[in-house]
Amino acid sequence: xxxxxxxxxxxxxxxxxxxxxxxxxNSSITAREAGGITQHIGAxxxxxxxxxxxxxxxxxxxxxxxxxxxxxxxxPGHEAFTNLRRRGSSVADLAILVVDITQGFQPQTxxxxxxxKEYKTPFIVAANKVDLxxxxxxxxxxxxxxxxxxxxxxxxxxxxxxxxxxIGSLSQYGFGGEIYNxxxxxxxxxxxxxxxxKSGEGLAELLMLAVGxxxxxxxxxxxxxVDGPGRGSVIxxxxxxxxxxxxxxxxxxxxxxxNDIVAFAKLDGSIATTKIKxxxxxxxLHELVESASKFYxxxxxxAASGIKISAIGLEDSMPGTPLIAVNDKDFExxxxxxxxxxxxxxxxGIVLKTDSIGSLEALSKLLATAGxxxxxxxxxxxxxxxxxxxxxxxxxxxxxxxxxxxxxGVDPDAQxxxxxxNVKHIGGNIIYKxxxxxxxxxxxxxxxxxxxxxxxxxxxxxxxVLPNSCFRVSHPAIFGVEVKVGIxxPGTPLIxxxxxxxGKLKGVQNDGTPLESAKKGESVAVSxxxxxxxxxxxxxxxxxxxxxxxxxKMLKGELAETLNEEEKSLTLKIIEIEGSRK
Numbered sequence: 001x002x003x004x005x006x007x008x009x010x011x012x013x014x015x016x017x018x019x020x021x022x023x024x025x026n027s028s029i030t031a032r033e034a035g036g037i038t039q040h041i042g043a044x045x046x047x048x049x050x051x052x053x054x055x056x057x058x059x060x061x062x063x064x065x066x067x068x069x070x071x072x073x074x075x076p077g078h079e080a081f082t083n084l085r086r087r088g089s090s091v092a093d094l095a096i097l098v099v100d101i102t103q104g105f106q107p108q109t110x111x112x113x114x115x116x117k118e119y120k121t122p123f124i125v126a127a128n129k130v131d132l133x134x135x136x137x138x139x140x141x142x143x144x145x146x147x148x149x150x151x152x153x154x155x156x157x158x159x160x161x162x163x164x165x166x167i168g169s170l171s172q173y174g175f176g177g178e179i180y181n182x183x184x185x186x187x188x189x190x191x192x193x194x195x196x197x198k199s200g201e202g203l204a205e206l207l208m209l210a211v212g213x214x215x216x217x218x219x220x221x222x223x224x225x226v227d228g229p230g231r232g233s234v235i236x237x238x239x240x241x242x243x244x245x246x247x248x249x250x251x252x253x254x255x256x257x258x259n260d261i262v263a264f265a266k267l268d269g270s271i272a273t274t275k276i277k278x279x280x281x282x283x284x285l286h287e288l289v290e291s292a293s294k295f296y297x298x299x300x301x302x303a304a305s306g307i308k309i310s311a312i313g314l315e316d317s318m319p320g321t322p323l324i325a326v327n328d329k330d331f332e333x334x335x336x337x338x339x340x341x342x343x344x345x346x347x348x349g350i351v352l353k354t355d356s357i358g359s360l361e362a363l364s365k366l367l368a369t370a371g372x373x374x375x376x377x378x379x380x381x382x383x384x385x386x387x388x389x390x391x392x393x394x395x396x397x398x399x400x401x402x403x404x405x406x407x408x409g410v411d412p413d414a415q416x417x418x419x420x421x422n423v424k425h426i427g428g429n430i431i432y433k434x435x436x437x438x439x440x441x442x443x444x445x446x447x448x449x450x451x452x453x454x455x456x457x458x459x460x461x462x463x464x465v466l467p468n469s470c471f472r473v474s475h476p477a478i479f480g481v482e483v484k485v486g487i488x489x490p491g492t493p494l495i496x497x498x499x500x501x502x503g504k505l506k507g508v509q510n511d512g513t514p515l516e517s518a519k520k521g522e523s524v525a526v527s528x529x530x531x532x533x534x535x536x537x538x539x540x541x542x543x544x545x546x547x548x549x550x551x552x553k554m555l556k557g558e559l560a561e562t563l564n565e566e567e568k569s570l571t572l573k574i575i576e577i578e579g580s581r582k
Contacts, residue, residue, distance in 0.1 A: 002222045004045070004069045005214035006252060006304045008092030008121070012106040013432070016128040017098045020197035021074050024054065024207075043235070043250050043306030044072045045282065051207050058143050058204040067215055067222065070207070071304045073250065091233070091252040093218050094210060095123035101162045101194065102132050105169040113173050122217065124191050124209055125177065127166060131196040133158055144194050144202035145181065163192055180205055186213060228254035229325035230303070234264060236356070237317050243278065245314040249307050249323050256307065256325060257300040263331040264314075265321035265357075267379045269343065271335050272313060273326055280308035318379055320358030342377075349373030350402040350438070351390045353382050359406050359431065366435045367404075372442070375400065382410040382425070387417040394422065399445050402426060404434055450562060457554045458493065458545050460563070460571045461486030466523065467539040476506050476527040477537065485570045486545065488526070489517040493546040496536075499577045502543060503530030544574050 009017045025044055047069040073092060095116050099109055116123050131138055135155040139147040148156060163179050170177040170190060178184075180191040191209055195202030214222070231253040240246045247264075256262070256279060263273045280295035301307050309323075321338060324331040342357050342364075352367070352374050354360045360377055367374060376389050382405050393400035403418070405427040410418070418425050426437050462485040469480030492505045506527040508515045518524045531537045547555070555563065555571055563571070 001302065002066050002068070002219065003302060003304050004067055004071050005093040005210070005218060005222060006071050006073060006091055006250075007210055007214075008073045008095040009098060010095055010112040010116070010123075011098035012100070012103075012108040012112075015098045015100040015103070015106070015109075016197040018074055020096075020098060020126065020128065020195070020203075021072055023197050023200050023203060024050075024072075043282075044074070045306065046070045046072060046207075048211075051211060054142055054200075055204040055208050056142055058145075058208055065211060065215065066219075067211065070210060070214075071306065091250070092119075092121055093222065094214050095121050096126050096206070096210065097123050098126045098128050098197075099166060100129050101127040101159075101166070102129055104162075104165055110173070113170075113175075117173070122213065124180075124193060124206065124213070125166065125170070126197075126202075126206055127163060127192050127194045128197050130159060130194045130201065131199055133162070138196070138199045139201060140199065142200050142202075142204040144205055147201040148194075159194060163194065166192055180209060187217065229327045230254040230256035230260070230262070230301075230323075231325070232256075232303075232307075232323045234317060234319050234321055234323050235306075236319050237314060240280075240308075240310070243310045245317075246280070246308050246310045247314050247317055247319075247323070249309055251301060251303045251305045251307055253303050254325065255300055255302040256309075261326045262309075262311070262323055263326050263335060264323050265318045265335050265339055266316040267318050268316065269339055271332050272316075274311040274313045276309055276311050278310040280310065282306055282308070319356030320361070345375055345377060346373035347375060348393065348396050349375040349400050350393070350404055351376045351378075351386045353378050353380065353386060353403065353405045353408055355379065355407040362431055363404070363406060363434065366431070367438070370435055370439050372438060373400070381405075381408050382414045382427075384411065384413040384417050387414050387421060387423050390423045391417075391421050398422075398449075399442055402438065402441070404438060406431060406434060450559065453554055453558055454562070456550075457559060458547055458551045459487050460547065460555065460567050460574060461488045461492065461545045462570055463488060463494075463526075463543050465537055465539055465541045465543065469525075470533045470539075471525065472527075473534065474532040476529045477531050477533045478525060478527045479533055479537065480523060480525050481543075482523045483518050483520050484542070485520055486567050487517050487519045488545070494528075494543045495546045495574075495577065497542055497544075497577065499579075501546060502536055503528040544570075544577060547571070547574055547578070 009021065011017050021044055024046055048065060048067065051069065097112055099105065130136055133155060135152060137150060139150050141147045167177040175190050176188060177190040177192055180193045183189045183191050193202055193206045193209060195206055230251055232249040232251040235248040235250060237245055237247045256276065258276050258279055260276045261273055262276060263271055266272050279298050279301055281298045281301060283294050283296065295308055322335050324334060342361055350372060352360065352363060354363060357379065360379065364374060364377065375393060376386070382403055386403050390401050390403045401422060402424045407429045410425070424441060426434055426441065428434050461483060463481040463483050466480040466482055472478040488505060488508060490505055490507050494502045494505065496502055506529055508518050509525045515524065
């Protein structure tokens, strides 16, 4: 039996992935998604007769079409979802990389390419938003070739320029690319199809390419043993009226039948088994996220399919983990190894709670990329225990007193604990926004902490005593200086070039106005109680900040990033001066 290919749709946020599938399905998934971004992998079956209707006579291959249709997996577009996409692309036969033709490659475009390259997944580039090219006339046609015939030459020239910009970007990552109708060898060159997901132009060529390439190069891979044990990925769990808790599954291998025993992971990390009571298959062109009326009962299902499963004991099932038909003992090891990897922590760090293991993986990776650490991970609502665990991090580093939650609630007693503690709660339903909020919070904490440390630390500075600027010889000596490097402020101890302590700055003034500090390039008057001008201090002399052990420790540690190269060099010079004195 030849199964339908699994097509993984990837790309940068807002480049039009879900809009593309919406146009094919004539649905409105995009409008319902938080922030316009698909938060979980979804699946849509598009049968061959629908593909033929959209293509409307467009054919890129003379061979007979044998596949029953296409199963699209719509993956999230932001780099936060690397691991969700990794799971998607690892079971995908072919990918469609959606790129906004007006913006070109973005960071998540590059990330998607790297994932596809790592898994050796063949892909097509959908150069989306041709309707935004200046002068483009929407035609209502599904064929981009037919639509291009109705455009002015200057519009076609601009389109060609944009396509060749994409070809140049692909070459930087080791791929040869060409517009689809000029590709001579689809195994050596990536096909670029200009499309408008909004108007539907180009969908005919895109779908026909997906069908043709899948069948031509992946036919052996698509042959399956329908009697083999089913393997899939749990996407979501939901309450379905009259059926209790159900799980949505992408079946990518073998078959499942009513009354089959399947194994799955539970929220507490254990592995459970249950018997399938019912298999609910989505009607064509409807996603797994649709209502119960969009499903019908089947006795069995074969890969590749999106399927809803009803069974006893699914209440604690963990979305994002494998579901395996039990036929040997390997299922425990296979599921267990995945859980071990996902729940690894850093020992110290923030507390992270999400709605699924896929979200947990995604946030964990992006937080790690941002330099954040995680002390505890979990699935489900934020609990009082989570807040207590986050509060305990205050003794280690206040920056870790954070509970981050994605798409889950906060228990009432946990909310009370948050309000009476200094634990920061960062919650929401858009992953990249959570990480941005955490980075902003972390930077604010670091700025405040740095500002407090700076108040206690003598910063490196070099000043020159100006000629003819002595206003008072002693008690206190008042004279003019120019700050050559760094910053000075009242209380700064000064040494001379021999390392001898001259005294401590009593005040800093400019035209009689007291100043809190003076920086490089500024000429100011300073006062000092200890020295006598003309003896311990002379015109033209260089004076330096005296740095103690605490100062050096902070300047090499937490304050290192606040120093420029000149100030770092001066710090080393002051160390030499201090050392020569000893």
